[in-house]
Amino acid sequence: MTGSYTLVETEARVSHRLSHMTLDFEAMAVTHNLFRAASAVRNHLERNVLSESGLSWTAFLVLWVTWIWEPVETRVVALESGISKATLTGVLSTLEKLEYAVRTRSPDDGRRVLVTLTDKGRDLMEDLFPAFNLQEVDLVSHVPVESRTELATMLRQLISYTEEA
Amino acid sequence: MTGSYTLVETEARVSHRLSHMTLDFEAMAVTHNLFRAASAVRNHLERNVLSESGLSWTAFLVLWVTWIWEPVETRVVALESGISKATLTGVLSTLEKLEYAVRTRSPDDGRRVLVTLTDKGRDLMEDLFPAFNLQEVDLVSHVPVESRTELATMLRQLISYTEEA
């Protein structure tokens, strides 16, 4: 916290810089906090849970999606993980090198590639996932219990906008 | 949206995989949606506002922080932007190459480096920022007006946890 500016300081300063513009500060605060929260939470989880197993956030996410849906097409993994297929190609190569996942050509359609976990990958997730969830519980501890569902709902409303054609 | 699984489908599948574990699904939904929202919103803004000026999300963020606080130490810029100082070094080099910002050695302390915008950089922000905010307004349009402040507040509560020693 040391050295960082408060929300009030920032808003005062922004108003000063932008006094001649018409702006929606509430919308600004939402997106701003959304990114601060996402990157803060991500860094926290990477340091406290993932670093021990040498997994990046994205690698874990891909592993998780595969764990839930395997065997699953890479197209779906990319979509569910929120990354591009170009990025996924690299991450899958990493996971194959670490022997957590394998690629298989689809028998029905030669263009498609299916992803599955190795036994080693499944073992890892069995260990990692509960530890991960424990940290998630800690993270939301400052948000009142009765508001958490609403928070998840509002976040989904943000997602739904970007999914419109 | 095509091809992606719904929340209900995912939760059903996760429960099946994890029936023998004790998990907090609400905490899971919050972090999961937090990241989906952040990456969706980020990609949306990069495509609809930033791509025209050849700026990445992070480059814009750094430019924005500098615009508000200049002249400002790189240490503070990194903190406020939520990136590491190693990353900032690269981004600042990009911004200097594009002639949007400049580095200056601090006269008081030889270790410190101060960042300021060029006139070109300030002109860019004068144009870009209102366009950016317009998109932000669109993005929160699916979240009821009366809930937006609360959303921003809850996101700050998430941030506050990670800031504890």
Next chain:
DNA sequence: TTGAGATTGTTCGGGTACGAATAATATACA
């Protein structure tokens, strides 16, 4: 005043991250 310890920005190595171009495969229609 000198030297141990702290602070700061950069470099380095490895892993994401994206859009655009590409190659391989499948589909549709003539």
Next chain:
DNA sequence: TGTATATTATTCGTACCCGAACAATCTCAA
């Protein structure tokens, strides 16, 4: 049957992203 069109995963080029190691600079006590 063949050929245009569509869909898929990969490659390519460039930029971001971090922790760790590093060199430069400052601080402060002996």
